[in-house]
Amino acid sequence: MLITLIEKELKAILQSPKFVATFAVCSLLMLLSVFIGIKEFQAQQKQYDVAVSLSEQGIQESTSWRGMSYKAYRKPDPMQIFVSGLTNDIGRWSHISQESSVKLRNSVYSDDPIFSVFRFIDFAFIVQVVLSLFAILFTYDAICGERENGTLKLLFSNAIKRSHYIIAKCVGSWLGLVVPIMIPILLSVLMVIAFGISLEGSDWLKLFGLMSMSIFLFTFFIVLGVFISSLTRRSNISFLFALVIWVTFVLIIPRAGVMAAGQILPVPRVAEIEGQRDAFAKDKWAIFNEKSMARWDSYNQNTSEDSDSSCGSNFVFDENELWEHMQKEDSARKIVEREIEAYETRLQEDLQQRKSGQERLAFSLSRFSPSSAYQLAAMTLAGTDINLKSRNIEVMNNYRTQFNNYVDNKISETNDLSGVFMIEISSDDGVKMNNKRDEQTIDASDMPKYIPAKSSMRQSIDALIIDGGLLGLFIILAFAGAFLRMQKYDVR
Amino acid sequence: MSENILTIEKPRLEAINLTKRYRDGVLALDNISFSVQPGEIFVMLGGNGAGKTTTINLFLNFIEPTEGEARIDGIITHKDPLAAKERVSFVSENVMLYGDFTAVQNLDYFSRIGGQSEYTKDDYRDALLRVNLAEEAHHKKLRGFSKGMRQKCGIAIAILKGAPAILLDEPTSGLDPKAGHDFIHLLKSLQKEGKSILMSTHDIFRAKAIADTIAIMNNGRIIMLKKSSELAGCNLEELYMQYMTGHDGQRLAG
Ligand SMILES: Nc1ncnc2c1ncn2[C@@H]1O[C@H](COP(=O)(O)OP(=O)(O)OP(=O)(O)O)[C@@H](O)[C@H]1O
Numbered sequence: 012m013l014i015t016l017i018e019k020e021l022k023a024i025l026q027s028p029k030f031v032a033t034f035a036v037c038s039l040l041m042l043l044s045v046f047i048g049i050k051e052f053q054a055q056q057k058q059y060d061v062a063v064s065l066s067e068q069g070i071q072e073s074t075s076w077r078g079m080s081y082k083a084y085r086k087p088d089p090m091q092i093f094v095s096g097l098t099n100d101i102g103r104w105s106h107i108s109q110e111s112s113v114k115l116r117n118s119v120y121s122d123d124p125i126f127s128v129f130r131f132i133d134f135a136f137i138v139q140v141v142l143s144l145f146a147i148l149f150t151y152d153a154i155c156g157e158r159e160n161g162t163l164k165l166l167f168s169n170a171i172k173r174s175h176y177i178i179a180k181c182v183g184s185w186l187g188l189v190v191p192i193m194i195p196i197l198l199s200v201l202m203v204i205a206f207g208i209s210l211e212g213s214d215w216l217k218l219f220g221l222m223s224m225s226i227f228l229f230t231f232f233i234v235l236g237v238f239i240s241s242l243t244r245r246s247n248i249s250f251l252f253a254l255v256i257w258v259t260f261v262l263i264i265p266r267a268g269v270m271a272a273g274q275i276l277p278v279p280r281v282a283e284i285e286g287q288r289d290a291f292a293k294d295k296w297a298i299f300n301e302k303s304m305a306r307w308d309s310y311n312q313n314t315s316e317d318s319d320s321s322c323g324s325n326f327v328f329d330e331n332e333l334w335e336h337m338q339k340e341d342s343a344r345k346i347v348e349r350e351i352e353a354y355e356t357r358l359q360e361d362l363q364q365r366k367s368g369q370e371r372l373a374f375s376l377s378r379f380s381p382s383s384a385y386q387l388a389a390m391t392l393a394g395t396d397i398n399l400k401s402r403n404i405e406v407m408n409n410y411r412t413q414f415n416n417y418v419d420n421k422i423s424e425t426n427d428l429s430g431v432f433m434i435e436i437s438s439d440d441g442v443k444m445n446n447k448r449d450e451q452t453i454d455a456s457d458m459p460k461y462i463p464a465k466s467s468m469r470q471s472i473d474a475l476i477i478d479g480g481l482l483g484l485f486i487i488l489a490f491a492g493a494f495l496r497m498q499k500y501d502v503r
Numbered sequence: 504m505s506e507n508i509l510t511i512e513k514p515r516l517e518a519i520n521l522t523k524r525y526r527d528g529v530l531a532l533d534n535i536s537f538s539v540q541p542g543e544i545f546v547m548l549g550g551n552g553a554g555k556t557t558t559i560n561l562f563l564n565f566i567e568p569t570e571g572e573a574r575i576d577g578i579i580t581h582k583d584p585l586a587a588k589e590r591v592s593f594v595s596e597n598v599m600l601y602g603d604f605t606a607v608q609n610l611d612y613f614s615r616i617g618g619q620s621e622y623t624k625d626d627y628r629d630a631l632l633r634v635n636l637a638e639e640a641h642h643k644k645l646r647g648f649s650k651g652m653r654q655k656c657g658i659a660i661a662i663l664k665g666a667p668a669i670l671l672d673e674p675t676s677g678l679d680p681k682a683g684h685d686f687i688h689l690l691k692s693l694q695k696e697g698k699s700i701l702m703s704t705h706d707i708f709r710a711k712a713i714a715d716t717i718a719i720m721n722n723g724r725i726i727m728l729k730k731s732s733e734l735a736g737c738n739l740e741e742l743y744m745q746y747m748t749g750h751d752g753q754r755l756a757g
């Protein structure tokens with residue numbers, strides 16, 4: 012009986028006229044998005060290869076250890092084909108040198124702002140927006156539509172368990188929608204292979220994870236549609252209802268989560284932090300100045316007393332005493348400077364902490380929507396998540412330490428004075444500027460190699476467990492809702 | 504499901520003090536009782552809102568009785584609805600089937616749902632021919648069917664289920680005169696197979712032509728219950744009008 016019911020749902024979907032059209036549009040969009048993703052990735056990969064070899068060439072051609080600088084590039088990740096995430100928002104490279112600190116520059120969007128207007132349409136976007144709509148479109152009238160048609164009455168004049176009916180609705184719709192959608196999904200993976208994009212073992216796992224999450228989200232919207240169809244008796248009301256819920260889940264909650272987090276856990280702006288620091292510094296300096304004046308007065312008094320006792324109007328300048336006073340003043344000033352610096356560090360740390368707290372809250376809130384849970388998991392799996400920047404900066408900073416140590420060693424080893432201008436003064440030639448070992452290049456073959464950051468498997472697994480589990484929970488809730496509603500549903 | 508026409512003592516369909524008050528307070532059925540024997544055709548007559556559909560819905564457990572019970576083969580429908588529904592076929596006043604499926608596909612699906620999974624294509628063809636649905640329509644999608652064509656499919660489904668009791672709610676509405684006539688013959692032949700038939704209609708002449716028992720309902724009550732033998736020779740339409748006005752007069756007076 013259950014099999015018959017499931018079979019019918021499956022047939023009903025596959026035979027419905029809207030199926031072919033909708034399915035074709037979804038497949039086309041999905042394949043197109045992956046195609047664009049591949050092209051974009053290949054362009055970035057090429058740019059990356061050229062840039063890295065240029066950067067290495069630059070090192071080989073440099074003539075001096077001093078002022079040596081390396082350009083470290085963020086490596087494009089093939090997973091960004093499917094989920095571009097933040098990859099286009101974040102700078103592609105940074106200087107690694109003793110002088111300047113690590114800072115990522117030249118993001119795709121900053122170079123070509125036109126793209127940032129509409130952003131890239133990627134696979135994850137198609138799943139999140141188009142596929143979810145596709146699912147809802149086929150299931151919003153699953154039950155109320157049958158009631159309106161009158162088939163529900165005929166159906167339940169037979170000995171059918173309501174639980175079987177609702178299970179069949181969900182399973183049948185699932186099979187009818189998920190199995191066909193596997194075709195474009197598999198085709199897009201094949202396309203990646205056909206375009207010769209090399210994926211490592213971990214990439215395959217992540218890709219598999221991403222596809223599973225996509226199917227999970229799709230499943231959720233299928234079951235949600237069935238649930239909504241059990242809440243109303245008329246399909247046009249259920250359609251409106253489904254649309255409102257879809258907009259809430261896909262468009263509102265993800266944004267509202269972030270906005271609410273901003274309200275609940277406000278994070279001070281940079282200008283505010285600077286203002287706080289300046290105010291603190293001003294106070295400190297005011298106190299210092301006051302004290303300094305007092306000290307100067309007492310110093311003057313002491314010296315004038317001394318001079319009084321000796322020769323009257325004849326002022327004797329005690330150089331040692333003044334020097335001592337100046338030194339005291341100087342160390343007092345340094346103490347104040349350190350205090351201000353420590354205060355600023357505290358402010359920054361506090362800011363970072365609040366920022367990550369806000370981030371956590373924002374993500375927790377937006378996870379009330381399965382689509383943002385999906386989005387977060389997809390970005391983590393693709394390594395284009397919110398940590399993309401910090402992950403790269405951390406690796407670059409570590410490398411910078413290595414790089415600087417290496418360069419320092421080289422400088423002391425070779426007693427390198429290159430880059431330092433020597434000014435020789437001789438009676439014969441007059442003044443002569445000399446840059447030692449000008450033409451000779453240095454041997455940097457043993458320089459530590461820069462290994463670009465890659466998203467960790469561990470994070471991906473965490474995302475799969477947390478967000479996958481969350482999606483699973485949402486599916487169970489929607490199914491439980493539909494199941495309970497069906498028990499009492501008036502079939503007339 | 505052995506049916507024995509001779510066991511008159513055991514009614515197949517039974518309404519016992521059946522009462523239904525809807526949630527909005529409307530008393531749709533007021534303590535009605537009747538029974539239908541195997542091989543009997545029981546016809547409910549009555550104006551709009553008399554409670555005919557409510558009675559049939561109670562037998563199908565689409566709604567629960569406020570008081571009393573409906574029984575099919577002794578099974579109380581709201582206590583064991585699944586077992587009760589195995590013993591009954593249903594044709595609604597406006598049969599609706601799946602528009603994207605053909606007539607045969609619909610028959611196949613509902614037969615399986617009704618517990619009959621061993622029918623062949625020929626069985627479906629025969630059933631559709633038995634209800635006079637032209638053969639060229641058998642493999643057309645239901646979407647384009649007229650009301651009468653759908654009604655015929657609904658009756659074919661009811662026949663194919665092979666249940667001992669058949670409930671029909673205004674089944675002839677939408678049938679052309681020829682089809683209505685054929686339908687009466689069809690019911691007669693089902694009666695000969697021992698089926699118990701409970702049917703509501705507004706068609707007094709057809710009711711008289713086929714009914715073994717006629718109940719006239721008004722305001723949720725059975726105001727007349729007579730065997731066709733008792734009605735032989737009298738003008739049913741006149742009787743119906745008498746009962747209706749008389750009852751209304753009574754109500755107005757009271
Ligand atoms: N779901 C419902 N909720 C409230 N009242 C209802 C409901 N269904 C029917 N009724 C009321 O119950 C009474 C009996 O209705 P029922 O449909 O059984 O009449 P009927 O004899 O089938 O009429 P018709 O010949 O028009 O089909 C009517 O007064 C109707 O208004």
Ligand SMILES: [Mg+2]
Pocket residue numbers: 555556557672
């Ligand atoms: Mg009715």
